[in-house]
Amino acid sequence: MKVTIDGISVEVPDGTSILNAARVIGGDVVPPAMCYYSKLAGSGGKCRTCLVKVSKGSEKDPRPMPKLVASCRTTAMDGMEVQNMTSPEVIEARKGVVEMLLINHPLDCPVCDQAGECDLQNLGFEHGAAKTRYEFDRRTFNRIDIGDKIQLHMTRCILCYRCVFTADQITDHRIHGILNRGDHSEISTYIQAAVDNDFSGNVIDVCPVGALTDKTFRFKNRVWFTKPVEAHRDCDHEKCKGEVTLWYKGDDVLRVTARKDQYGEVEDFICNTCRFDKKKTADWVIEGPRKVSNHSVISSNHYDTMKPLPVVKANPVLQEANKEQFERETRL
Amino acid sequence: MEPLSNKRKAVDNKPLNLLERSYLPAIVKGLGITMSHFFKKPVTISYPEQKREFSENFRGMHSLKRDENGKERCTACGLCALSCPAEAITMIAAERQPGEENLYREEKYAAVYEINMLRCIFCGLCEEACPKEAIYLDGDIVPSDYLRKDFIYGKDKLVEAPLNQ
Numbered sequence: 001m002k003v004t005i006d007g008i009s010v011e012v013p014d015g016t017s018i019l020n021a022a023r024v025i026g027g028d029v030v031p032p033a034m035c036y037y038s039k040l041a042g043s044g045g046k047c048r049t050c051l052v053k054v055s056k057g058s059e060k061d062p063r064p065m066p067k068l069v070a071s072c073r074t075t076a077m078d079g080m081e082v083q084n085m086t087s088p089e090v091i092e093a094r095k096g097v098v099e100m101l102l103i104n105h106p107l108d109c110p111v112c113d114q115a116g117e118c119d120l121q122n123l124g125f126e127h128g129a130a131k132t133r134y135e136f137d138r139r140t141f142n143r144i145d146i147g148d149k150i151q152l153h154m155t156r157c158i159l160c161y162r163c164v165f166t167a168d169q170i171t172d173h174r175i176h177g178i179l180n181r182g183d184h185s186e187i188s189t190y191i192q193a194a195v196d197n198d199f200s201g202n203v204i205d206v207c208p209v210g211a212l213t214d215k216t217f218r219f220k221n222r223v224w225f226t227k228p229v230e231a232h233r234d235c236d237h238e239k240c241k242g243e244v245t246l247w248y249k250g251d252d253v254l255r256v257t258a259r260k261d262q263y264g265e266v267e268d269f270i271c272n273t274c275r276f277d278k279k280k281t282a283d284w285v286i287e288g289p290r291k292v293s294n295h296s297v298i299s300s301n302h303y304d305t306m307k308p309l310p311v312v313k314a315n316p317v318l319q320e321a322n323k324e325q326f327e328r329e330t331r332l
Numbered sequence: 333m334e335p336l337s338n339k340r341k342a343v344d345n346k347p348l349n350l351l352e353r354s355y356l357p358a359i360v361k362g363l364g365i366t367m368s369h370f371f372k373k374p375v376t377i378s379y380p381e382q383k384r385e386f387s388e389n390f391r392g393m394h395s396l397k398r399d400e401n402g403k404e405r406c407t408a409c410g411l412c413a414l415s416c417p418a419e420a421i422t423m424i425a426a427e428r429q430p431g432e433e434n435l436y437r438e439e440k441y442a443a444v445y446e447i448n449m450l451r452c453i454f455c456g457l458c459e460e461a462c463p464k465e466a467i468y469l470d471g472d473i474v475p476s477d478y479l480r481k482d483f484i485y486g487k488d489k490l491v492e493a494p495l496n497q
Contacts, residue, residue, distance in 0.1 A: 110409030110463050111440045219425045219440050222410035300414060329479055 003076045005029050005052075006086045018071035018082055019050055023263070030263075031084050032094075032123050034101070034208050035160035036072035037265055043165050044072035047158060048097045049123060053090050056081035068093050091127075098128035104139040105209075106155045114210030116223035116297050119264055120158065141186065146176065149215050149276050150204060154186050157211035163187065163203035170269050171197040187211070198237060201275040205258050205266050216276055217255040223247075224297045226254055231284035233274065240271035245290055246281075253279045259290075391454045393471030394447055394485075395492055399437055402495040405466035408442035412458035412467055420451035421458060437464075445490060449474045449483040 002009055003021045006029045012021045020038070022030045031052055036044035044050075050072050054065040059079030068090060071082070084090055102124060109115040141154035164177055164187070179188045203212050226247040235242035247255045256275050258266035278284065292299040351357060377384060386392070397405050408425035426443035428436045435441075452474075458467050477483060 108438070110407045110411070111438050115409070219408075219427050221425070222414075224414060225410060297414070330481075 001076065001078045003078075003080050003082065005082045006084050012076060016076050017044075018052060018054075018069075018074050018076050018080075019044075021076045022071065022082075022084065029084055031071050032119075032127065033072055033263070034119055034123065034158060035162060037162050037165070037206060038263075039265060039269075040162060040165040040169055040206070043160075043162060045070050047101065047160055049094060049101070049127075051090060051093050051097065053083040053087040054080060055083055055087075094127045095129055098124055099132065099134075101158050102128065102132060103134050104155070105158070106138060106140075108156075112153075112156065112210040113213045113217060113219065113223070114156075114207075117264075118210060119208035139183070144188070145215070146212075147200065149201065149272070151213050151215045151218060152187060153211050153213070154188075156209050157187055158209055159185055159187070160208055162206040162208065163212055166203050166206050166269075167197075167200070170202055171199045198271045198273070199239070199269055201272045202258065202266070202269045204275075205260070205269075208264065214255055214275075216279075217247075220254050221249050224300055225249060226298075228290035228292065228298065230259065230287040230290050232287065233278065233284050235271060235274055237271040237273065239269075240274060241268045242270070242274055243268055244270055244274055244284075246284060246286075251281070253281065253284075255279075262293075391456045391459075391469035393449075393474050394452075394458070394467055394469050394490055395471050396442075396445065396487065396490045397466050397468060398492050398495065401434070403433075403435060403437040404441060404491065405437055405464045406442045406445065407436075407438040407440050407464055407466070408445070409463065411461040411463060415457040415461035416452075417455060417457065418451045418453050420448045420453075422446050442487070445487050447485050447490065449485055450480060 001012055001014055001016075003012055003016075003018070004010075005018070005022050005025060008025050008029060010021055010025050012024055016024075019031060019033060019036060031050040033044070033050045034047035036050065048070060050070055051068040052071045052074075053068055054074070056062050057065060057080065058077035062079075071084075076082075101120065105120065109118070109121060112118070115121060139155065144152040144154065146152050159178070161178070167176060176187060178185050180186055201214075204214050207213075226249050229246045229248055231244060231246050233242045243259060244256050245259050246253045247257065256270075256278065258268060258270045258275075260266055399405050408423050410423065410425075413419075413421040413423060422444075423442045423446070424444040425440050428439050428441055454469060456469050459469055474483075
């Protein structure tokens, strides 16, 4: 089956969505996605950021689709022609979607722990307008502790339902979900029962914004001051592979997350023991520094090697002299 | 060739006459110039007792600002440290506890905020990066000191004095 996206043709199997076909091509033609998650069945279709224009329906029925369609939920047809980057209509619509997603967002990025690896931040930077036109009070909620390790800031939530799907499909029983309807919808636990499951920590990784954050990492450091390092361990849990990213500051592991691919989706879900309890270098086998895109703020001021080469060659005589001088000066 | 200025003087090696050889007129002339300066306004000032006015865009010592209610504006977002080309700024964030709402504006604040004044190049990028209008380089020249460790300025030196004082 042949699909053409922004003039680039690609062969995909039957039943592939437009978004996944675009991901086969890769690069700039991939529409951004806030709610779709390839590892979670049933996700997608909620945030509308992946809207694309179908200029030719298929080989059999070449009429264009009347409206922009959500590429994550629309199946590609043979001979379909799709416009993403090349259509000004799509760019304009996406700008509107970003504005709507940000209407109730508190924009507290300086405080938020997700800043630096936040999908909404990237989306707003790449596709959004610089200013908001919204003048009314934003929706506010108090923050909720879901268990002792996960914190929920409902004010930042964009209702992508990813965490609900994660809880449904990755953990064996779900306690949290969405309460109320429409504008009043809110992620919540039923009478704030703690999410107590071996895989509950994965809701932190799937959250595209800073709504669900790691409480053990809360305000510890900014993401871009930490060094991501790939590591693994033999995990006892049969569903967990134990392959993670450790986020170092100096010699301390500040947090442990699953490895994410270029679309911000985790490669393997990890268990809570790996995520919250193993925060010593001795627990892990280090594989090497994680590759970070040059465009990411996380790569700023980082070195390729774990230990930067010394600027001055280690000279014992010099070191001794420096120590002596330092002691003398401190006495002063 | 056309001279660039009219100050050019041709050198002559004529022997000095008697008056010139006595050097007296030259000494008197030199003393006259010196004396005339006694009655002129001096171009220098005696720093640090007297200080010149800084230009409007002068960048001096940093200060961490408070808002109109006297709360600290800094929320330890780390953007100043990120933008700092000399890596002079470090900070440790902490969470605001209940009852401290009159001290800090946001739920996160900088518990430790240090600037190494020896590293700082006073470029003002931290001021530009700050999303909370918390840091300004509006202070004086950083005073000199004897030890390197004394140039690491903490919050005690950087934060503005509270409003009620």
